[in-house]
Amino acid sequence: MTMTTTLDPVPTAVAAEHGGVAALLDELDAALGRxxxxxxxxxxQRESDDALLEVLRRVEAHRNRLALLDHAMVDEVQVRELGLxxxxxxxxxxxxxxxxxxxxxxxxxxxxxxxxxxxxDLNGAPLVSRRPAVAAAQRDGAVSAAQVRVLAECLSDLEWxxxxxxxxxxxxxxxxxxxxxxxxxxxxxxxxxVTDLLIPDATPPRDDLIRERRCLALHPTxxxxxxxxxxxxxxxxxxxxxxxxxxxxxxxxxxEGPDRRSSAQRWHDALADAGDRLxxxxxxxxxxxxxxxxxxxxxxDDLLNRTGHATTADGVRLSAAELLTLASEADLIPAFLxxxxxxxxxxxxxxxxxxxxxxxxxxxxxGCTFPGCEHPAPWCERxxxxxxxxxxxxxxxxxxxxxxxxxxxxxxxGWTCRMGPHQLPEWIPPPHVDPQRTPITNHRLVKKK
Numbered sequence: 001m002t003m004t005t006t007l008d009p010v011p012t013a014v015a016a017e018h019g020g021v022a023a024l025l026d027e028l029d030a031a032l033g034r035x036x037x038x039x040x041x042x043x044x045q046r047e048s049d050d051a052l053l054e055v056l057r058r059v060e061a062h063r064n065r066l067a068l069l070d071h072a073m074v075d076e077v078q079v080r081e082l083g084l085x086x087x088x089x090x091x092x093x094x095x096x097x098x099x100x101x102x103x104x105x106x107x108x109x110x111x112x113x114x115x116x117x118x119x120x121d122l123n124g125a126p127l128v129s130r131r132p133a134v135a136a137a138q139r140d141g142a143v144s145a146a147q148v149r150v151l152a153e154c155l156s157d158l159e160w161x162x163x164x165x166x167x168x169x170x171x172x173x174x175x176x177x178x179x180x181x182x183x184x185x186x187x188x189x190x191x192x193x194v195t196d197l198l199i200p201d202a203t204p205p206r207d208d209l210i211r212e213r214r215c216l217a218l219h220p221t222x223x224x225x226x227x228x229x230x231x232x233x234x235x236x237x238x239x240x241x242x243x244x245x246x247x248x249x250x251x252x253x254x255x256e257g258p259d260r261r262s263s264a265q266r267w268h269d270a271l272a273d274a275g276d277r278l279x280x281x282x283x284x285x286x287x288x289x290x291x292x293x294x295x296x297x298x299x300x301d302d303l304l305n306r307t308g309h310a311t312t313a314d315g316v317r318l319s320a321a322e323l324l325t326l327a328s329e330a331d332l333i334p335a336f337l338x339x340x341x342x343x344x345x346x347x348x349x350x351x352x353x354x355x356x357x358x359x360x361x362x363x364x365x366x367g368c369t370f371p372g373c374e375h376p377a378p379w380c381e382r383x384x385x386x387x388x389x390x391x392x393x394x395x396x397x398x399x400x401x402x403x404x405x406x407x408x409x410x411x412x413x414g415w416t417c418r419m420g421p422h423q424l425p426e427w428i429p430p431p432h433v434d435p436q437r438t439p440i441t442n443h444r445l446v447k448k449k
Contacts, residue, residue, distance in 0.1 A: 061141025067112065067148070068139060074113035102219075108149060115152055131155065133169075133176045143176070146184040151175055154191035160212070161199040171198075224309075224318075244270040251373065251405050273404035276381055298323060306389070320389075321411075358382065360396050368403040369417075369425045370410065371440040375403040383407055385417050385425065400425035 095106040216230035247270035250259035302308030380401035386392030414430025426439035
């Protein structure tokens with residue numbers, strides 16, 4: 001049966017009596033303005049401790065109830081197919097454009113509306129929402145949007161596993177009672193215990209559910225960094241653990257210095273190392289008919305001075321230093337621009353050491369040449385001692401091997417590299433490590449002197 005949705009008939013009647021929803025919002029604006037003015041003028045200071053706590057609870061309840069307006073608005077947008085009017089494929093995209101909210105928030109609002117909205121059939125007869133107990137609690141302002149997401153995920157898991165609808169309804173009622181006591185984090189612990197109890201780990205439905213919910217998202221942020229989130233299947237998670245765990249082991253900052261990175265930072269760097277190795281392997285599939293290639297646009301002055309930013313073809317901003325580091329490992333084509341933005345030249349990816357030169361580096365260096373580092377050659381990147389942008393040659397006498405961590409971090413910690421008198425790379429420590437700045441050769445190369 002085809003269904004439409006609406007809010008309670010009582011609010012609808014009230015809206016008509018007051019001249020429509022716009023008039024009600026005018027009243028809300030006025031009332032909220034008075035409340036804000038009272039708060040900002042010191043009204044809270046005149047309240048007792050108990051009264052202030054009650055204000056906190058009531059404000060939060062009002063904030064929770066505002067989600068009901070989201071549900072109604074999202075539903076009406078979908079009924080009218082306003083996304084098509086704006087040439088957007090779905091309601092999520094419309095919310096992102098009109099409200100300027102991130103994709104995750106827009107998706108959550110659409111999913112909550114589908115789950116909790118009040119419905120009617122074509123004859124106007126009321127139908128319960130898919131999650132009536134959760135919807136009632138939100139209508140009272142007792143649960144937040146974050147708690148609703150936790151509850152919805154758990155109840156969906158139970159349905160997926162084939163539990164009887166009456167049993168799911170009983171669990172919903174019990175969990176809503178817990179949500180009135182626990183915050184989202186504690187509530188998630190409770191729901192995980194319920195799921196583990198009612199869905200044994202070994203049952204195929206649980207495996208199917210995990211496969212259905214598998215996801216990975218990489219979101220660029222305004223400052224040029226990325227935020228990673230997702231859910232991996234057991235097999236994918238085990239594979240990633242096996243790949244990243246050895247790369248995330250502590251590494252010396254100097255010959256005897258400890259690794260000052262946190263565990264989270266080491267795992268981040270391990271993921272970067274794994275990506276670098278995949279780029280070097282040449283096993284990535286073609287993109288648009290050409291091998292996996294990064295085309296970056298940068299002014300020639302910024303490249304030479306290591307200032308400013310380069311912009312890749314997909315809009316990612318890279319600092320000049322990051323660009324030069326990446327160029328040693330990926331097929332990167334720099335497009336040099338004049339100060340006015342005109343293309344001066346489309347360079348070739350000649351910064352990269354070819355296979356023969358790489359083998360020579362493997363034979364000479366044997367691995368990372370930073371003092372104290374034990375990483376073997378296949379785990380390393382190729383580094384120009386005299387920077388490529390400054391005229392340094394892609395040749396054996398101007399290159400050495402560095403693991404991903406030391407390649408990224410040595411300059412920030414004040415270390416420099418030079419080719420020693422025996423044509424072996426030497427590392428010069430910063431003054432705070434050695435005031436005399438005596439060159440150090442990796443133990444692996446000492447016997448070759």
